[in-house]
Amino acid sequence: MDDELRRGFYRQMVRIRTYEEAIRADYHADKTPAWDIGAGLIPGEMHLSAGQEPVAVGLCAHLTADDGLTAPHRPHHLALAKGVDMRKMTAEIYGRETGLGHGKGGHMHLFDPSQHFSCSGIIAEGMPVAVGQAFAFHRRGTTNVAVAVAGEGAANQGAFHESLNLASLWKLPVVFVIEDNDWAISVARTASTSVPSNATRAAAYGVAGERVEGNDVEAVYQAAGRAVARARAGEGPTLLEVHTVRLWGHFEGDAQAYRGDELAVAESHDPIPAYEAKLRADGVLDDATVEAVRAEAATEVADAIAFAKSSPEPPPAAAYEHVFV
């Protein structure tokens, strides 16, 4: 695999992690002393993607701005890897007028039509919408694909099954990506899913299914490449499950007591240091490059957050706008 491509993967994953760490810090900063979910710069719920960077980066390397992507409640890694503007995304998370949705949507409802990117906070319900985007792309004779990303918990929701059947039946250019991070909030996959791998469910709908182990960005890149190529060639959908890791809580403020010893094990499998070690061993990265990557990420993230913080909040009267066109 090309050195520059691999460095690019590393750069993008560091960019995402740097972002999530900064958001996390600001999210918690002013909710003390008594933690109040509605207080502070970033009120409400927060679902961060630390550990899941390889899925977003390996996948989105194959996507253009014209391809669609519906993301779940944990969308930041996907948004950034897809190419959503970091400043506007951040302003939206901070509830500012300059945000993607002018502060109307917030962190779980990021919409960027220039990237055909959307999120939904309802588990699995972005999948039918992706099927619809694929329908439009196919109808117009393009080779664009629509990707639906959801967690392994979503694979037990009706919308997952209906979407697979429909996309398969109509042979639509959809890639269904399941991020199996082992946990649906506090419920382990083994306690929710009747089969060991959701990839095996693909056969039930007549679609190709593949599971990637190891949370390795290059393995995701290869598998996603196959799925995206299949869709672009008009050969129909793929169900791609990636075994990844959720390093932090389901939401910020989640004490994760339910994870017991597994948490320490998970934390020892952080994909970014592991990939960095691999690239250093292959001579693709050295101290200078790593420093530069980290600095660049820090600068970009700081700029985006400064942009958000310096942006005005939407005026109260704006609450009545945009119900209808």
Added chain:
Amino acid sequence: MSVEITFPALGKDPDQQGVVATWLVRDGEPVTAGQVIAEVAVDKVSVDVEAPTAGTVRLLVPEEGVATPGTVIARIE
């Protein structure tokens, strides 16, 4: 010269009764060739009946009246 419009055969059984479900025109109205003048039905299967020529239509069966295939249901004068 008047043209007769008969109840069409909708099912396999030529004697099966159907109904003139809806007249879309009134008795004595002018109609054009091809204008849909009625909906007729056998059970839940319904079809449109068109006027074959232009003229004045005379309705010979009441709305929701029963008819069998071949019954003359209207006339164009």
Added chain:
Amino acid sequence: MTVTDQPAAASATRRLTTAKAISEAIAQEMERDPEVFVMGEDVAAYGGIFGSTTGLLDQFGPTRIIDTPISETGFIGAGIGAAVEGMRPVVELMFVDFFGVCMDQIYNHMAKIHYESGGNVTVPMVLMTAVGGGYSDGAQHSQCLWGTFAHLPGLKVVVPSNPYDAKGLMTAAIRDDNPVLYMFHKGVMGLPWMAKNPRSIGPVPAESYEVPIGKAAVARPGRDVTVVSLSLSLQRCLDVADELAGEGLEAEVIDLRSVVPLDREAILESVGRTGKIVVVDEDYRSFGLSGEIAATIAESDPGLLRAPFTRVAYPDVPVPYARPLEYEVLPTHRRIREAIVSVAGR
């Protein structure tokens, strides 16, 4: 507010059933705009269980008139996805009662995407659905539910009572860039296999036209009592009004035509003149449309009323099956007449 905008000379315009008027509107919009397509269960060869898409498959073929599996979440969601990409889907939910299996897509996605995106994404989609009872289809296949959907922001809700409005509202709904829930009562469709009120067949211009969404119509002007209704009940109100006119009571009958936006001005203007109101609503009585109309009057000026607010609504019971039970709870001719006479006499 428009005084009835129906064409005057019936003989100058051909007559259609409401079902045919709906399918004609869809056909004309599909001819005009290649982005319009239809999706739903049994919409293709069957022409829609209640005739809403009759003839469309023959005219447009299976790539634009699409039968779906029984996957409401799947295909309504797919409609939403196609709409955010600029297509203009007309999706049929066979019975409104089935909304339970797909409501998330309707109210959390179709209705909210425009708002959540700060106006950056539109969902120009029509969700059409069959509503209403009176033919013994029981509790799960006879509901109206416009109150339920009207309650949730982000959806326009239109409810035609006659063929002319049915065509114009469908045309307007397809052209509207907002999501529109188009609710057609099975009893106004003029179906050959269901008892029908003659008002379900009527003059419909052949050319394309719109009926404005959010504007009620005065179906029958009068000075004694304001009667506000919609859908099949509106037809019954007109029958009652005709009968009462012969007895010297002039009811003003207002056809809402849309529930969202609700034409509050039309209601207030009429009640301002008559001082008396009867709302006739086949949806459940409590926590819905009729209560909203009462609140509208009370908020504007409770002094408008010279008699108590009166409603003939479906009681808060599931729809019973046996005919005598069902006709006990429907807003029948008898119940409507009694309410109007009672209010007029106050």
